[in-house]
Amino acid sequence: MLPLTLRRILALARKELLAVLKDRRTRLSLLVPVLVQTLVFGYAASYDLNRVPYVLFARDSGEAASALIARFDGTGLFRRVATVTRERDLRAAIDARRALLAISIPQDFSRRLAAGRSAEVQLIADGRNSNTANTALGYAQAIISAFNAHWRAEHGAPPPPVRLLTRAWFNPNLVTRWDMVPGLIGTLTLLQTLLLTAMSVAREREQGTFDQLLVTPMRPAEIMAGKALPAMLIGITQASGVLLVAQLWFRIPFEGSFAVLYGGLVLFVLAAVGIGLVVSALSFTMQQAMLYSFVLLMPFTLLSGLTTPIANMPRVLQYFTRVNPLRYAIDIAQRVYLEGAGPRLLLPDLWPLALMAVVTLSAASWMFRHRLQ
Numbered sequence: 001m002l003p004l005t006l007r008r009i010l011a012l013a014r015k016e017l018l019a020v021l022k023d024r025r026t027r028l029s030l031l032v033p034v035l036v037q038t039l040v041f042g043y044a045a046s047y048d049l050n051r052v053p054y055v056l057f058a059r060d061s062g063e064a065a066s067a068l069i070a071r072f073d074g075t076g077l078f079r080r081v082a083t084v085t086r087e088r089d090l091r092a093a094i095d096a097r098r099a100l101l102a103i104s105i106p107q108d109f110s111r112r113l114a115a116g117r118s119a120e121v122q123l124i125a126d127g128r129n130s131n132t133a134n135t136a137l138g139y140a141q142a143i144i145s146a147f148n149a150h151w152r153a154e155h156g157a158p159p160p161p162v163r164l165l166t167r168a169w170f171n172p173n174l175v176t177r178w179d180m181v182p183g184l185i186g187t188l189t190l191l192q193t194l195l196l197t198a199m200s201v202a203r204e205r206e207q208g209t210f211d212q213l214l215v216t217p218m219r220p221a222e223i224m225a226g227k228a229l230p231a232m233l234i235g236i237t238q239a240s241g242v243l244l245v246a247q248l249w250f251r252i253p254f255e256g257s258f259a260v261l262y263g264g265l266v267l268f269v270l271a272a273v274g275i276g277l278v279v280s281a282l283s284f285t286m287q288q289a290m291l292y293s294f295v296l297l298m299p300f301t302l303l304s305g306l307t308t309p310i311a312n313m314p315r316v317l318q319y320f321t322r323v324n325p326l327r328y329a330i331d332i333a334q335r336v337y338l339e340g341a342g343p344r345l346l347l348p349d350l351w352p353l354a355l356m357a358v359v360t361l362s363a364a365s366w367m368f369r370h371r372l373q
Contacts, residue, residue, distance in 0.1 A: 005219075005222060008217075008218050008222050008226070009222050009225045009226045009229065010226075010229075011226070012218065012222070012223065012225075012226025012227070013225075013226045013227075013229040013230050015226075016200060016226065016227060016229075016230040016231075017230045017233070019203070020196065020230065020234070030192065030234060030237075030238065031237075031238065031241060034188050034192065034238045034241050034242060035241055035242075035245060037184070037188055038181065038184055038188065038241075038242050038245045038246070039245065039249070041180060041181065041184055042177050042180065042181045042184075042245070042246075042249075042250055043177075049077070049132060049135050049136060049139065050077070051077065051079055052077055052078045052079065052100050052101055052136045052139065052140075053079050053080075053081045053098065053099050053100055053101075054072070054078050054079070054080055054081065054099050054100065054101040054102060054103055055080070055081060055082045055083070055084055055089075055090055055093040055094070055098070055099040055101075055102045055103075056069065056080055056082070056083045056084070056102075056103050056105075057083075057084050057085075057087065057089075057090045057102060057103065057104045057105070058083070058103075058104075058105040059105060059106060059107040060105050060106065060107050060108070060109040060110050060111075062109065062110025062111065062114075063110055063114075064109060064110040064113040064114065064119070064151065065105050065109050065110050067147065067151075068105070068121070068144070068147050069103075069105075071143050071146070071147050072103065072140075072143060075139075075143065077139060078101075078139070078140075078143075081093070081098050081099050082098065082099065087104075090102050090104065090124070094124065094126050097126065099126070100125065100126050100132060100133070100136050101123060101124065101125050101126070101136045101137070101140060102122075102123070102124040102125075103121065103122070103123060103124075103140070104121070104122040104123075104124065105121055105122075106119070106120060106121075106122075109121070113151065121144065123137060123140050123141075125137050170255075170338040170339050171338060177250055177252070178252050178338060179334055179338065180306070181242070181245070181246045181250055181252060182246060182252070182330075182333045182334045182337040182338065183304075183306045183330040183333060183334055184242050184306075185239050185242045185243060185246075185265070185329075185333040186239075186265075186268060186304075186326055186329030186330045186332075186333050187301060187304065187306060187326060187330065188238060188239075188242055189235045189236075189238050189239045189242070189265070189268070189269065189272070189329075190268075190272050190297070190300065190325070190326050190329070191297060192234065192235065192238055193231050193232070193234070193235035193238075193269055193272045193273060193276060194272055194275060194276045194279070194293050194296065194297065195276075195289075195290065195293050196230070196231045196234060196235075196276070197227065197228065197231040197272070197273050197275075197276025197277055197279075197280060198276045198277075198279040198280045198283065198289040198290070198292065198293045199280065199283075199286050199289045199290065199293075200227045200231070200276075200277075200280050201227065201277075201280040201281060201283070201289075202280060202283040202284065202285055202286045202288065202289040203286055205284055205285065206285060206286055220365060220368040220369040221365055221368075223368060224277060224361070224364055224365050224368050227277065227280070228270075228273045228274075228277060228361075231269075231273050231276065232266075232269050232270070232273055235265075235269040235272065235273075236262070236265060236266070236269060239265050239269075243261075246337070252337070254337055255336075255337065255338060255339060255340035256335075256336035256337060256339070256340040256341060256342075257336065257340075257342070260336050260341075260342060260343055260346065261332070261333065261336045261337070263343070263350075264328075264329070264332035264333070264336070264346060264349070264350060264353070265329070265332075265333075267350060267353040267354055267357060268325055268326075268328065268329040268332070268353050270353075270357035270361065271325040271353050271356040271357040271360060272325060273360075273361075274356070274357055274359070274360025274361040274363070274364055275296065275325070275360050276293070277360070277361070277364035277367075277368075278360060278363055278364045278367060279292045279293060279296070280364075281364060281367035281368055282367070299320075299324075300324055300325075300326045301326065303317060303320055303321045303324050303326075303327065304321070304324060304326040304327050304330050305321070305327055305330060305331070306326075306330055310327065322352070323356070325352075325353055325356050328349040328350075328352055328353050329353070331349050332346055332349050332350070335349075
């Protein structure tokens, strides 16, 4: 026989789940958007470049210039959209966004290299999108470095004093999707969990059932637990959906432990539910709850480190990220997924989430008692 308190909590949790899941459209809205958003982010939110349109302005047709141009055209990554003979045509191609990159080769390029002297190649990138411009310039510089090494070896020039070998750990090909999709496990879970929890009490008020809840023998802590449990179950289910998409669709290798990952997710969902319950206690209507939730979601997302490294943010904003549960959830998901990190390495992320869960749930419990008195 279950204790009376547990039976009360489970009964309220069942009521909440039925209120959310009884409508077929609501059931679909809990899972389908999460899966669609994961696919969209996985394909669209990428800093990788698979095709770089470029325009060529070559005033030299010698051996070295032709060999360098052939390297660009032969990669399959760079696609020449135009060969111009005037500088203003080069500028027009970039202004019209027909080309992301322009390569300008001077007249004396081949002659200077044949004489054993240095020669310049100008790379002009469309800086209106700094991420793609930097990536394109990096690809172009890699091609030019390979051309330099081949030219030295073929013409008997002395090798460079230092040979650079690069290697990326945890993401060997530096594919953006590998760190973006695991980060969505926390981001999309927060979105739905916060909204569901925030609107739980507001829905009771709008439907006129909140007064009925007040006259039940349930204590405020039991009401809060009954409201929190369904949101936690739905949040964990949604996180599992994103995890399945990452593994079965995108084939991102999982290096860590599922137990560690779900342990961190439970702490994160507890903190998110606590924030949602505070919002729910403050809101009198579902419209207010939704508005307050979106006011919180935007800074949580921007200050999470998902798209912008926290180290690049102003110092003041870096302090604000320390009270953002999404920051720790994303770090846990990415480190467990790609690095295989264990609880000891994740301790700096786990204890802040546990502290946030205690603080927010305690605050929500106090507010529930205050409202029920």
